[in-house]
Amino acid sequence: MKFGPVSPKEAIGGVAVHAIRQSGVVLKKGTLITGADAEALVHAGVKEIVVARLEANDVSEDEAASGVAQMIAGEGIHVEKAFTGRCNLFAARPGILMVDRKAVDELNRVDESITFATLPAFKAVTEGEMIATVKLIPFGIDRAVYDKAVDAAHQRRIDVVPFTVKRVGVVSTMLPGLAPKVIDKTVQVTKERLARAGAEVIAERRVQHTEPALREAVKELVDLGSELVLIFGASAIADRRDIIPLAVENVGGKVEHFGMPVDPGNLLLVGRIGKVPVIGAPGCARSPKENGFDWVLMRLLANLKMTREEITAMGVGGLLMEVIQRPHPRVPEPDVIETDVTAIILAAGRSTRMGGPNKLLEKIDGKPLVRIVAEQALASRAESVVVVTGHQHERIEEALCGLDVGFVHNPDFAEGLATSLKAGIKAVPSSSGAALVCLGDMPLVDSKVLDRLIESFAPEKDGLIAIPVAEGRRGNPVLWSRRLFKELLTLEGDIGARHIIMKHNELVVEVPTTGVGVFLDVDTPEALADALKHR
Template sequence: MKAIPVAEAVGMVLGHDITRIIPGKEKGPAFRKGHIIREEEIPDFLSMGKENIFVFDMTPGMIHEDAAAGRLARAAAGQGIRLSEPAEGRVNLIAETNGLLKIDVDALKQINSIGQIAFSTLHSCQSVQAGQTVAGTRVVPLTIDEKEIIEAEKTCAAVFPLIQVKAFKSCRVGVVTTGSEVYHGRIKDGFGPVVERKFKTLGSRVIRQILVSDDRQMTVNAIHELIEDGAEMIMVTGGMSVDPDDQTPASIRAAGGRVINYGAPIFPGAMFMLATIGDIPVAGLPGCVMYYKTSIFDLVIPRLLAGEPVTRDDIAAMGHGGLCAGCDVCRYPLCGFGKD
């Protein structure tokens, strides 16, 4: 560090905290170590008796933590992300929209292995809300060799974007509810309201629900009817177990469904089916979706609404983290459920 007149310090990095004392009212740091001095702040320094201050003697090739964090954040951020102003060397990445958070996890690990860089994110493939902080980045020292930042920028450029929020599309959803007990009015349907509420939270709406008995042809007809009505996604609820009268998997196939996967390494949600009829996703939802706050629905459906393909391998990978802990108070997605 070196001492210079404060009037000559504009644009330089403050080397120590500057304390402001107002007797009986205030005592604390007015400017912190690492602050970049601005011209309009000179009168404040002088009013505190600081005609000379210590600043960092920045050697060529070194950059300040605020500038470094800003460059890292800009290099990493894709669609659906805005950046905060630097604060004590850190820049936050904030969701601009409700959507699916996507992180290139391998590239993130590479960046955090470069040197004195810290880049932290939420888990990938979870639903996030507009205004939510989804990542933050900074460097460890007050100043850092620019070569490390350039290396990180190159890593980001190779995979761009490192981090993004893919907005959910508003989807018209059709629901087929199977079960003779509901169809004949012996019990009240509890599945439809749950599915409707979940889709509303994700920005989509259920356009129609059709009740059918445990009959394959009735279910096939209902699926086709909903597609004719303009449904862009079909949920078939119930009838997903191995009981002889559970016809949902066979009905989805009979309706022309190309099955991506039947069965998932997810508890709750093992009896889930995902298929497509043309380009329309069709999901067979097991009963757990109605009874559990968080289930296979919350892992797969948001990806589909964000336009992400969900493959057999994707579902297989969900086994790591796919065991819900059944907490008394569900805090999903701030937990390990579904985090592969």
């Protein structure tokens, strides 16, 4: 690949290495330079531009990224179309991500031009969750390097192993002082955990905290066809000779390991009765927050082995003290008022489905759609309103003239929705504890809906995402706690945050609404007519 500075006329057919903004000319990085581009550059006074030009034996960045990704993607993985040298891989089903560390290292050592990153091995993933990405550093690579990378990718693949265990038995032991509502909550939290893997509790038993009572309950659950048995003790397991391990052994089972190098989760026991695995749950398993119990439970739901060797290998990365739901993170943010909300209005799109006009400037009752959305945001309990602009940003700002909103321009709006969302998140004042992400083409969402979302935001109760729901469907806008901003800032391309919502479903507060307003976005002339009808 040729690389270096040339005159604008010599640059024709090459790819712009850097963005250029000069005298009204805007040339994005990665643009294939045409004759018209060259003339515009000359007219703007640009004397020299750095370009990359593929040679006969080169493979383009998108072709290379896609080829490597397709080769390494195994079962249960969907590969997205490559864009600007990046190809993302997503889980095509819920399950456990299986990654061979040697495979990743081998691929990354082929050449510095090719990078491959994944989520942690054995992570439980949801359908649609981004699990890996291939990124080409230059605009193209030599075919020999590409062939070597493809060969390395072919040797070892990554997979999403599906959850196959569906029938789970639960037994809780009781002691004086343990309130029944504690057990009720434990069972509910457990059902929610299992639901993420498509499993369910087929039977639940509550018995006294004695070995004979527990032994009989466990035996009954196995006889009922449980494929996995969970034991929640009224008192934590203190020794292999304690009640829970003794009950497992006395029913004909085997304790495979007690204790794990994951905190929270140290006092976990794994055993087996015939082919049925058993977990003696640690106390932290009563909480919905991630702990070592989740790691073991999800692997067993995917029918993966969980022996002493697998458990003792969990120490690196096993310190889980800082989890997203914790109200007091290790690094405090003293100036944040957690209940203060900033409304973000995404108004950067190109309106390609409208067939020409900028949809945000279409009018209802004499007002542009984007102004209607902004006025409703200003009428809500949001502390401030930020509008993200891009396409025709001057006209959008003109349409909002006189309104007390802030603007942030997204020069990369053509690269997809994620760029605008990230621009908005970065513009949220440091004092705000949450962002209410509104779409500029949804004029039927009024301030009352926005206020209900803001009122439902409950960070002290782990309600970190608020979503409107009508007739069983989730709509927009969505309110996000600041604790999730880092994840939102990892989004790429033209995808929203649906997989982040799915990943943190236990943090979602569903806010009941009525009507079509939270679903109707004006993307087409027909949708505009529908909006006019419902206004």
